[in-house]
Amino acid sequence: MQITLENLQRSYGNLHAVNGVSLSIPSNTIYGIIGKSGAGKSTLVRLISLLESPDGGEVYFDNNRVDNLTKQAMIDRRRRVGMIFQNFNLFTSRNAEQNIAYPMEITGMSKPAIKARVDELLDLVALQGRGKAPISTLSGGQKQRVAIARALACNPDILFCDEATSALDPQTTHAILSLLKEIQKKMSLTVVMITHQMEVVRDACVQVAVLNDGKVVEQGLVTDIFANPSSEVTKDFLAHLVGLDESASRQDKMVQWSKKRGTYTLRFRGDTTDQPILSRITQSIGVEFNIRAGGVQKVGDVEIGTMVVDISGDEETKIRALEALRIAGVLVEEEGKL
């Protein structure tokens, strides 16, 4: 199911929570929407999932307009949209299988059919035999698996994940993202992943839109945006991710040699990671690179290297070195501009 948004607007009083968002989310993929707290992510999700009506603009699923459906058509359409959340939103008074059964009970499915589907779903999320478990006895990761099974019960064609891994530790996050990727393929779902974690975008999404103050500031392939971020917000997210910041989790930290931060951030992508670009420039231009930090991370199938360096030499030599880096396909950012 392809989702198209045309100039979506939603205000609360004077606050433009979603302020003119136009996006095309392709069918059968995992699409990320990243933004800081208050950027308007959850508001946008409520508009796309038809839980709330926009003040202006249009929502299309494939080529059908869906934001102005009649009440019953809206309810039917919403039934094929699955959602999972950070806090799982499970019924604690019901056990795992009763939670998964709930949306099917509402649609009036027969008891044996529900039972068969629940078993299938428990299998799918690797919780075989745990159906009778009270929710309070499950770990965070297991709770999210139950929530995923429940979201998929009525065979949705779209799945929204609103900060679905934000309450989980890095290992569990990894496992849940792997499960979502597997399910996306199996069911040919369009998955929209809302997050404030660049790790989630890197590890799970094919395309991403960056939301800030209710507006899309950047969008495109995740590999392109990691290699060549254009907005300040995106650069800021990436700086956190590559570990220039204390809060980055350890597995994403760059190897860091020096306490001093370094003036230039160099980003190498794909081919350029395999070439001795720095040593060539050192020899041909006579400049010296002082490496402050560096690391390589995998974004989808592409490797992206990041290196933070100082460059010594006179102004003219430095300019020539920077030019040579750019010609070699390295993206250069100067401190202060990050």
Ligand SMILES: Nc1ncnc2c1ncn2[C@@H]1O[C@H](COP(=O)(O)OP(=O)(O)OP(=O)(O)O)[C@@H](O)[C@H]1O
């Ligand atoms: N029902 C509402 N009434 C009034 N203001 C709201 C309502 N829902 C959202 N807002 C405001 O709209 C803005 C965007 O909120 P939203 O929840 O969409 O942000 P978010 O990107 O999901 O943030 P977070 O990462 O913290 O979940 C915020 O300033 C919020 O206070």
Ligand SMILES: [Mg+2]
């Ligand atoms: Mg939110």
